Amino acid sequence: MLLAIALFLLAAEVFVPKNKKESLIHLAILLFAVHTLLGFFFNETGELFGGMFRTTELIDLFKTILNIAVLLVLLQATDWIKDKVLRDNRGVEFFVLLFSSLLGMYFLVSAGDFLMMYLGIELSTLPVAALAAYEIAKRTSSEAGIKLIFSAALASGITLFGISMIYATNGSIFFNEISTSLEASNLTILGLVLMTAGLGFKISLVPFHFWTADVYEGSPISIASYLSVVSKGAAVFILLILLFSVFNPLMEIWRPMIYIIAVATMFLGNLFALRQQNMKRFLAFSSIAQAGFILLGIIAGTPTGMATVIYFVLIYIFSNLAAFGVVQAIDVKTGKERINDYEGLYRTNPKLSLVLMLALFSLAGIPPVAGFFGKFFLFTAAAGEGFYFLVFLGVVNVTISLYYYLLVVRAMFLRKSENAIPYFKSGSYIRIALVLCVLGILALGIYSPVYEYINELSLAF
Amino acid sequence: MDILSLFITVPVLTIVALLFAKSLRHARQVALVGSVIQLAMAINLVFAYFREKATNDAIMVFTKDIVWFESFNIHYSIGVDGISVALLVLTSMVVLAGVFISWRMEELPKEFFISLLVLSIGVYGFFISLDLFTMFVFFEIAVIPMYLLIGIWGSGPKEFAAMKLTLMLMGASAILLVGILGIYFNSNTGGGPLTFNILEIAQVSIPFEAQRLFFPLTFIGFAVIGALFPFHTWSPDGHSSAPTAVSMLHAGVLMKLGGYGVFRVAMYLMPEGAAEWSWFFIILAAFGVIYGAFAAIKQTDLKYINAYSSVSHLGLVLFALLMLNKTAWNGAILQSLSHGFMTALFFALIGMIYERTHTRDVRKLGGLLKVIPFISAVYVIAGLASLGLPGFSGFVAEMNIFVGAFEHDDRFYRIATIVSVSAIVVTAVYILRVVGIMLMGPIKNEQYLNLEKVTWFEKLGILLMLLPIIAIGVAPLWLSNMILESLQPFIQVFM
Numbered sequence: 001m002l003l004a005i006a007l008f009l010l011a012a013e014v015f016v017p018k019n020k021k022e023s024l025i026h027l028a029i030l031l032f033a034v035h036t037l038l039g040f041f042f043n044e045t046g047e048l049f050g051g052m053f054r055t056t057e058l059i060d061l062f063k064t065i066l067n068i069a070v071l072l073v074l075l076q077a078t079d080w081i082k083d084k085v086l087r088d089n090r091g092v093e094f095f096v097l098l099f100s101s102l103l104g105m106y107f108l109v110s111a112g113d114f115l116m117m118y119l120g121i122e123l124s125t126l127p128v129a130a131l132a133a134y135e136i137a138k139r140t141s142s143e144a145g146i147k148l149i150f151s152a153a154l155a156s157g158i159t160l161f162g163i164s165m166i167y168a169t170n171g172s173i174f175f176n177e178i179s180t181s182l183e184a185s186n187l188t189i190l191g192l193v194l195m196t197a198g199l200g201f202k203i204s205l206v207p208f209h210f211w212t213a214d215v216y217e218g219s220p221i222s223i224a225s226y227l228s229v230v231s232k233g234a235a236v237f238i239l240l241i242l243l244f245s246v247f248n249p250l251m252e253i254w255r256p257m258i259y260i261i262a263v264a265t266m267f268l269g270n271l272f273a274l275r276q277q278n279m280k281r282f283l284a285f286s287s288i289a290q291a292g293f294i295l296l297g298i299i300a301g302t303p304t305g306m307a308t309v310i311y312f313v314l315i316y317i318f319s320n321l322a323a324f325g326v327v328q329a330i331d332v333k334t335g336k337e338r339i340n341d342y343e344g345l346y347r348t349n350p351k352l353s354l355v356l357m358l359a360l361f362s363l364a365g366i367p368p369v370a371g372f373f374g375k376f377f378l379f380t381a382a383a384g385e386g387f388y389f390l391v392f393l394g395v396v397n398v399t400i401s402l403y404y405y406l407l408v409v410r411a412m413f414l415r416k417s418e419n420a421i422p423y424f425k426s427g428s429y430i431r432i433a434l435v436l437c438v439l440g441i442l443a444l445g446i447y448s449p450v451y452e453y454i455n456e457l458s459l460a461f
Numbered sequence: 462m463d464i465l466s467l468f469i470t471v472p473v474l475t476i477v478a479l480l481f482a483k484s485l486r487h488a489r490q491v492a493l494v495g496s497v498i499q500l501a502m503a504i505n506l507v508f509a510y511f512r513e514k515a516t517n518d519a520i521m522v523f524t525k526d527i528v529w530f531e532s533f534n535i536h537y538s539i540g541v542d543g544i545s546v547a548l549l550v551l552t553s554m555v556v557l558a559g560v561f562i563s564w565r566m567e568e569l570p571k572e573f574f575i576s577l578l579v580l581s582i583g584v585y586g587f588f589i590s591l592d593l594f595t596m597f598v599f600f601e602i603a604v605i606p607m608y609l610l611i612g613i614w615g616s617g618p619k620e621f622a623a624m625k626l627t628l629m630l631m632g633a634s635a636i637l638l639v640g641i642l643g644i645y646f647n648s649n650t651g652g653g654p655l656t657f658n659i660l661e662i663a664q665v666s667i668p669f670e671a672q673r674l675f676f677p678l679t680f681i682g683f684a685v686i687g688a689l690f691p692f693h694t695w696s697p698d699g700h701s702s703a704p705t706a707v708s709m710l711h712a713g714v715l716m717k718l719g720g721y722g723v724f725r726v727a728m729y730l731m732p733e734g735a736a737e738w739s740w741f742f743i744i745l746a747a748f749g750v751i752y753g754a755f756a757a758i759k760q761t762d763l764k765y766i767n768a769y770s771s772v773s774h775l776g777l778v779l780f781a782l783l784m785l786n787k788t789a790w791n792g793a794i795l796q797s798l799s800h801g802f803m804t805a806l807f808f809a810l811i812g813m814i815y816e817r818t819h820t821r822d823v824r825k826l827g828g829l830l831k832v833i834p835f836i837s838a839v840y841v842i843a844g845l846a847s848l849g850l851p852g853f854s855g856f857v858a859e860m861n862i863f864v865g866a867f868e869h870d871d872r873f874y875r876i877a878t879i880v881s882v883s884a885i886v887v888t889a890v891y892i893l894r895v896v897g898i899m900l901m902g903p904i905k906n907e908q909y910l911n912l913e914k915v916t917w918f919e920k921l922g923i924l925l926m927l928l929p930i931i932a933i934g935v936a937p938l939w940l941s942n943m944i945l946e947s948l949q950p951f952i953q954v955f956m
Contacts, residue, residue, distance in 0.1 A: 304532070366605050366631075367598040376594075376638070380533060383642040391642065395635030402631050406608060406624060414612040414620055448530045455532045 028095045036067040054112040058457045062109045062237045069230045069317045075433035076325045077222035079332045097127035105234040114163045114173040125152040132219035144218030151211040159198025165191030202235035206265040216284035225324035228287040229317045258299045265292030266397040300381040307458035308381040312374035318440030322359035329426040344420030345412040353412045360405040362441045370445035468585040472578045492574040496557040503553035538592040543947035545588045551801045555713040559706035561922030576606040593657040604630045615702040622702035629695040637682025643675035676734025679727040687719020688772045690749030697768040705812025713805030720778045739783045747877040749776030754887035763811045763821040774800045781862040789865025799854035806843045806926035817912045828904035837900045844892040854933035
């Protein structure tokens with residue numbers, strides 16, 4: 001485990017002195033791919049720093065999932081980096097910032113106490129704020145950076161406040177100790193609420209979602225996709241760990257809270273997505289709605305719930321990155337990012353349209369692509385604990401979301417347009433990334449051992 | 462590979478072959494070969510079924526069971542009884558006829574045939590599934606290609622119709638999902654593990670409270686696609702905008718998923734819930750029967766007439782299923798099959814008329830019998846079959862349904878039955894009105910004098926639909942016996 005991180009740091013270090021332009025991208029991606037692959041095979045479990053930093057097989061799985069996501073993001077970003085970033089000689093910083101943010105995520109999911117968790121939150125967010133403002137020429141990009149850093153600062157402040165309350169009542173910041181001595185006092189509950197709120201910012205749950213659309217729209221697409229899958233995924237994982245282990249005794253208290261947030265997130269995300277014209281904003285609200293579905297698994301509070309959430313996040317990474325990848329490919333080549341611009345796309349770029357259609361179907365939850373299985377299992381987990389009405393609200397939202405996903409499909413397939421986006425060829429890295437995403441979307445659902453493996457680990461948790 | 466899984470793999474292989482098709486000609490040939498193989502398999506299945514049934518007394522034959530998601534006890538579990546065999550044959554025939562009829566499809570032909578085949582995969586898979594999860598997967602696979610099929614190749618307000626149809630059907634399947642989960646989590650009352658397997662769930666009795674809650678959800682979830690009033694509104698819009706082959710498949714096959722699902726899942730697994738709720742759904746179904754018939758009278762667009770007629774006929778299927786006796790059930794299955802062939806035939810004919818005259822407005826057409834005699838003659842035959850003339854399949858089915866319905870002798874059932882029976886008269890009105898205006902009388906437009914002759918492919922497609930209608934009408938007994946035999950487990954559950 002530490003080996004992996006050391007390699008990772010080494011990789012980051014290696015780049016700093018170099019200034020060769022293109023080869024840098026290849027090297028970075030290669031090293032990171034090796035790192036990801038190694039993560040599959042070499043896993044250690046144990047604790048470090050007196051229990052502050054721990055890994056189990058499950059946490060290794062979290063890291064592998066995050067690695068895959070970052071790898072895909074990097075592959076998709078290559079055209080953009082070549083085009084915009086390398087010109088200003090800022091390629092190295094891009095990778096260093098991204099990797100240090102990922103390191104923050106590692107700290108976050110490996111945290112054994114609140115201090116490490118807080119460190120992880122900070123380390124994972126701050127570099128992203130810089131990255132969001134990476135396109136210096138664009139004013140919206142700077143705006144996105146500012147917005148992100150303000151809301152992130154507020155969120156981490158709130159989290160810290162919550163942590164201090166829990167420390168005040170329990171006298172410990174270690175997860176293991178707290179879970180045994182936790183009592184439902186008012187102060188603890190307040191701490192729980194504040195901490196969930198802080199994490200809610202990162203997952204962009206309603207009502208902590210206000211930054212999402214603006215930041216996604218303003219920042220470079222690869223950063224938006226990073227925020228929407230990696231950052232969200234890591235926060236979901238730590239929320240899982242917290243609610244399932246540390247606050248497990250308080251389940252009856254956090255369940256109604258999650259219930260309300262889930263309903264609000266699903267409905268608001270979906271209803272706002274209906275009216276969006278910009279693909280990035282559209283995907284932003286769609287990702288808010290998806291976060292609402294994730295809560296359906298969390299509310300179950302069972303190992304099954306945990307397994308379904310992890311499984312869903314994994315599928316969501318592939319689906320959402322496929323969608324972002326296509327949007328990015330088109331944006332880099334043509335600068336078009338409105339839904340109307342996609343009209344007639346199938347007749348000029350059939351492959352890209354098919355990828356985007358599969359991705360949207362997966363997000364909407366239509367078989368035989370993976371998203372269907374993810375959603376079905378989330379609903380099963382929630383229904384297993386008797387939340388039938390919540391599941392009903394969930395399926396209502398699936399139908400609403402289908403409408404706006406179909407709007408994009410309509411633009412691509414049904415409409416014909418005089419000035420459709422002309423045929424173009426993307427860079428080979430983007431194409432590799434999209435092929436990987438499509439494979440993931442197709443295989444993850446039908447190929448059941450993936451879920452069984454996750455389920456096994458969750459049962460052991 | 463077992464005989465049933467072939468129904469999934471053959472269309473999949475056809476799709477793969479289509480992906481490599483280079484030209485329009487090539488794509489058509491591949492689609493044709495693929496669907497001929499499907500039909501051959503279906504016919505082979507009928508014979509194999511009779512052979513197997515002679516020695517094997519199980520409820521389902523040709524069963525196969527593969528564990529899919531172990532932790533949820535989800536299996537890929539398949540098997541057929543007489544009802545599903547009959548519906549599989551129907552499907553394969555309509556698919557082949559659809560390929561014949563859309564031979565001249567020129568816009569994106571490859572994509573068209575691929576979507577058509579995806580739809581057929583969904584339908585085949587649905588009819589052979591014994592596992593609720595697998596069944597649900599196939600159900601949704603069958604619905605989603607409709608969006609592209611109507612949206613890209615349709616006519617009129619196609620985007621609106623496609624969206625409305627997809628959202629209503631997917632919304633229904635979403636409700637269905639809650640129902641299925643409800644069944645799943647109550648399937649362990651007998652002490653066994655939670656299961657999605659229909660045959661296993663039928664062995665345990667789901668608690669009454671759960672049945673009362675989840676029966677209506679499951680019923681509505683399926684019945685929406687079976688055009689239950691008041692959830693039928695997607696059907697007229699969808700059918701009228703869809704291209705010919707899609708209307709055929711949709712009305713002929715896809716809507717049968719509703720009745721089949723209601724019967725096999727909602728009623729078979731939750732008999733007490735069915736008994737509790739039947740009064741409510743009988744009212745809806747009976748009203749749908751009469752409402753569809755009256756609505757058809759008012760329409761002037763041929764496709765709308767036929768779509769409302771479908772609402773009426775399929776309302777009768779649901780009505781018959783809720784009568785909860787053997788005769789009516791037999792009638793319901795026969796009506797499903799008969800309506801499948803009949804309505805597919807109607808849509809094929811309408812498509813051919815539209816292709817030649819470029820209008821579907823009854824008021825603008827006239828005297829077609831003189832210019833396109835083949836189409837017109839078949840239209841008359843189909844019309845007569847539709848209004849239940851003896852000698853055609855419609856009569857056999859409706860006779861069974863109403864005999865079954867009259868076995869109940871309390872006032873509520875009598876009234877509902879009389880309301881439904883009266884729809885037959887109304888059916889005669891709208892069928893004969895169209896025949897009179899459109900086929901008889903003077904030729905209203907001189908252009909109609911030199912309409913194109915019917916091609917061989919079209920004739921083949923038509924005969925494929927026409928022959929079963931007559932066959933079932935003249936010799937219904939072998940089919941009836943096959944169905945009655947398969948109704949045994951249902952009778953055991955309800956009696």
